[in-house]
Amino acid sequence: MKVLIVGAGIAGPTLAFWLHKAGHEVTLIEHAPELRSGGYLIDFWGAGFDVAERMGIVPKLRKHGYIFTEARAVDGSGRKVASFDPARIIESNRRYLSIPRADLATVIYNALGGKVELLLDDTVRELVDDDEHVRVTFESGSVRDFDLVVGADGLHSRVRKLAFGPDKQYEKYLGIVIAAFDAERYPVRDELVAIMHAEVGFQAIRLSFRDDATLFLFTLLYEGAIPTERAAQEALLRAKLSDKGWEVPAMLDLMSSAKNFYFDSASQIQMPSWSTGRIALVGDAGAAPSFLAGQGSALAMIEAYTLAAELARTDDYGQAFARYEERLAPLIRSKQAAAQGLGLAFAPKNKFQLFVRNTTLKMMGLPKVADIAMGRSFHDRVELPSFPEQTPAH
Ligand SMILES: Cc1cc2nc3c(=O)[nH]c(=O)nc-3n(C[C@H](O)[C@H](O)[C@H](O)COP(=O)(O)OP(=O)(O)OC[C@H]3O[C@@H](n4cnc5c(N)ncnc54)[C@H](O)[C@@H]3O)c2cc1C
Helix, strand or coil, rough: CCEEHHHHHHHHHHHHHHHHHHEEEEEEECCCCCCCCCCEEEEEEEEHHHHHHHHHHHHHHHCCECCCEEEEEEECCCCCCEEHHHHHHHHHHHCCCEEEEHHHHHHHHHHHCCCCCCCCCEEEEEEEEECCCCCEECCCEEEEEEEEEEEEECCCCHHHHHHCCHHCCCCEEEEECCCEHHHHHHHHCCCCCCEEEEEEEEEEEEEECCCCCCEEEEECCCECCCCCCHHHHHHHHHHHCCCCCCCCCHHCCCCCCCCCEEEEEEEEEECCCEECCCCEEHHHHHCCCCCHCCHHHHHHHHHHHHHHHHHHHCCCCCHEEEEEEHHHHHHHHHHHHHHHHCCCCCCCCCCCHHHHHHHHHHHHCCCHHHHHHHHHHHCCCCCCCCCCCCCCCC
């Protein structure tokens, strides 16, 4: 089948990899003019790690990734409040790493070995599903027919809007906005330590990267209209955080000159169905658990793999779409429900929540407590389907 995948993030190239393996003719379209590197850091583990292993990309992920040896919470003067060693959890699993999101995307894309058509700097403008195929009109003006179209275009998916309706029907805002930006030669470095400072209403994290780079990550409670322009986003961060403690004012001073600046809402996408006719969604586009879940990339890879495996099992795409959803919807719903309770870890609403957060972090430093608190998160309790070797004729 000819399949158009919209979005070359995590889910899109993963799906392209497996569909290509099954003999489909895949086109990947990405609206950015180039595939970038760097960006905010994600933790990567669980069944997503299994998918990466099956793709043979784990050594590359380790090369670009980091294994942090300390997570340290500090107070407004930079004094340690709590600290624990994530390696203890990692060592018992060895199936965990942290990696810039765009590096993960690039490693997955490179695994395609140039065998899949990639269209950059373009996107879909119109999708018409006439039962026989989907006629796609691109922003660039060209028109092409595909057997299937899959939206892997993230939280603000254009495919979702075109095929399923407006965002407000499906997006659940969790009351927190997130900002991430980088700096070169920041004067303070703590190698392989994730340093966090929280006050009521926000948390700031500083991470030292290779090549003298530093990443700052802010999460803050916010209930107004979400600004869409960078200037307004920066203004919001300054207005809310300039008077805060620790290194926060110094970090904000570097914001305007940051090469990479990311700002978005913490939102989930909750949909009654991930497909309609010949069009389906994968990754954040159809089932974003929000960054609070800390597992969106892994889930995006699991979804992409499962969708491709189900399509490889049958010539009936409708049946494959249904099986894909049956297998994974319960897992996604449980991850989304769990994430909704994690806001206090990222932006405590009051002093009591701040106290609970700090106490939990302190206890993570005690032997075995981290395993008890975190260990279960390392098991997705999802069984990946096998990938059929004998694929049906397409
Ligand atoms: C700050 C932060 C921290 C996070 N931490 C973690 C973590 O620790 N662990 C974890 O697993 N997950 C984490 N996540 C979540 C994770 O990044 C996402 O769940 C994951 O990237 C989803 O992958 P995706 O491919 O569905 O979407 P994306 O990675 O968002 O990729 C979508 C792609 O589609 C492209 N696109 C968008 N619109 C269009 C269009 N109209 N046409 C063509 N292309 C388009 C985009 O440019 C992008 O390349 C975090 C997210 C954030 C914001």
